[in-house]
Amino acid sequence: MTRKQKRLAIIAGGMSFILCAVLLVLFAFGQSVAYFYMPSDLTKTTVGPGTRIRLGGLVEQGSIVRGNGSTVSFKVTDGQQSVPVSYTGILPDLFREGQGVVTEGVFNSAHAFVADTVLAKHDEKYMPKEVADRLKKDGVWQPEGTATK
């Protein structure tokens, strides 16, 4: 190989690595990105069973039911609609009724939402940003976490 060919081969090698990375990123975005929904969005759009989504809102008052062992079910509401969620595991410290939460999981074949992650982060004033933005937009935002009273 001449020097020019060698250089071309090296550049081609580098480019193909970058190309691989780009394809991988596109593939991964298609596979593992979770869209964010609030309960009332789910009346407008349909989310197929097995599609990973994030469901956010407030934990509805009086909806928390502790089942056997560590399974908990509760409802996530945005003031208009509510969606029942079941979760197995330890809930975050700040999980309580009226608190803003983001849950991540899938709808099972019976259209029940099964979450594998529940986020209610570490500040009592904390409201997940996605949830707060939407509540403000929909005009049901009450500051300082006193919503849904």
Added chain:
Amino acid sequence: MIIELGHFALVLALATAIILSTLPVIGARRRDPAMMAVAPIGSLTLFALVAFSFGVLTWAYVVSDFSVANVWENSHSMMPIVYKFAGVWGNHEGSMMLWLLILSLFSALVAIFGRNLPETLRANVLSVQAWIASAFLLFILLTSNPFIRMNPAPAEGQDLNPVLQDPGLAIHPPLLYLGYVGFSVCFSFAVAALIDGRIDAAWARWVRPWTLAAWTFLTAGIAVGSYWAYYELGWGGWWFWDPVENASFMPWLAGTALLHSALVMEKRDALKIWTVLLSIMTFSLSLLGTFLVRSGVLTSVHAFATDPTRGIFILAILTLFIGGAFTLFAWRAPRLKSGGIFAPISREGSLVLNNLILTVCTGTVLIGTLYPLVLETLTGEKISVGAPFFNLTFGLLMIPLLIIVPFGPMLAWKRGDLLGALQRLYAAAGLSLFAAVAVFYFRHGGPVMALFGLALAFFLIFGALADLWQRGNFGKAKFSVALRRLAGLPRSAFGTALAHLGLGVTVLGIVAVTTFQTEGVVEMKQGSTTEVGGYTLAFDGMRDGKGPNYTEQRAHFTISRGGVAVADVWSSKRLYTARRMPTTEAGILTFGLSQLYVSLGDPMADGGIVVRIWWKPFITCIWGGAFIMMFGGFVSLSDRRLRVGAPTRKAKPVKTVMEPAE
């Protein structure tokens, strides 16, 4: 009164920084020694003023002066003294003060240790540092002033966020900032070189110790942060691919690349333009990280402050510095002459490959972190990009890099012998495969990918040892001779071997935990037992406890193996009284390299409690490896050849290779 003095010192610091930003640069242009001499004195003054101001803020925390709004918001008179100190940077304003303090500390260090830098370079470097300092001083004074008073002063403070009340707060942010902000020196050197319009191998020799120091601290900072999140958050995870974690990880990746490319530049005078670009990119990523964390655009554990003006201000700083530096680069870079030809199979070639992979990996992390932000701004759609994305892209792309790591040090500069390197690594490869199979056998199998991962980790470890083995000529020369040769090796050789070995240990921990971890979520009542990872846990009951500023419910567990009690552990749920905020304090037991992690859930109506238990084999390797890397960094830093003050080759190349500015 003293508070006002601190405030005043900060204003004086801004004035100093502005003078420092202009005079030395002009002086360097005019070759005016008097104007250039302002740089070192000014930098020391700036540091003194900022340090005084920071000291005043610390004093306000220590004596619990609640007339200062910042102290009132984030402190409590009952808080243990260590958290009063650490609480200074446990909030937005204070952490920006720490950022500034460390920035000015690095300027002062450059002023002190940079005595044998060319005068114009030193003046320019310190000026560029002062530009950054001015921007952040303005930011603090205009949007995040920690010295604002309250009248009347409240009697009691609002307490520090309980999650932050941990020894981790005293260690993690300073280490992280020493790394993060340390890269500003590389940035300033790059910009100064571009202003000067000339750059050579000596430049790389001056920059490398700073890069190495920053990288070492950042490694330690990230490791401490990871361990802190692991034990404090109670979720048993050590890395969440949280945007804020990514914000510190990206400069680390880019900094690692910079460390390697500066090596090529120093030794072979090649990759100049790339190294300058990488210096700019690394600090740009630090700035981007600061923006992501401080502006509140992200949902994260770390984002305490959400104030739009702050976000816009930092975005302006970000645009100004990154945009400015890249414009300067585009204008000046074509002037820089590159040299040093090398064959693809050579030390340089392997380092180029290292840079390619690290940069692409940084890119994927960047895309994954910013994509949700961009998408939301453009379409209003909200998405989350989580661990699966990063594991798939970053995880796969890193594999080739991990494979080539042991080959790099085995190849010669200019033209290497791949076959020879392969031959020298046969033993290491064989041993790693054997070790991986052995681990697999004792763990009773697992996915095949895990076998590959383990072999890779062992290959990194044995490869690093093989490097030292070859350099000492063990096996060929007499043992005592080889030992003497090993002792005579430069420290940087040990640094390299240690860093690569540490990487292997970390990878080992990651693979082992991901594959062999077991967990259970069980409801337990007093006296009931459960089994995890070959250990039996017996729940002995709950007890109420009380700390200085919290109350807690502690659960006691006895751990036994084969019927013999081996250990016991407390796990608790705390309620911090001032903020009425609960936290989980996980109980963690270390057995060798592995850990048992016990986290409490909610009490049930019938007196039981939900307990989540993990058995995490080899997990301590993850942080242990990082500390070996850090140790490698310090060993390398102590190498005489890297010391800026150490005698270097005669000034011959400096004069002839440098090109005139215009």
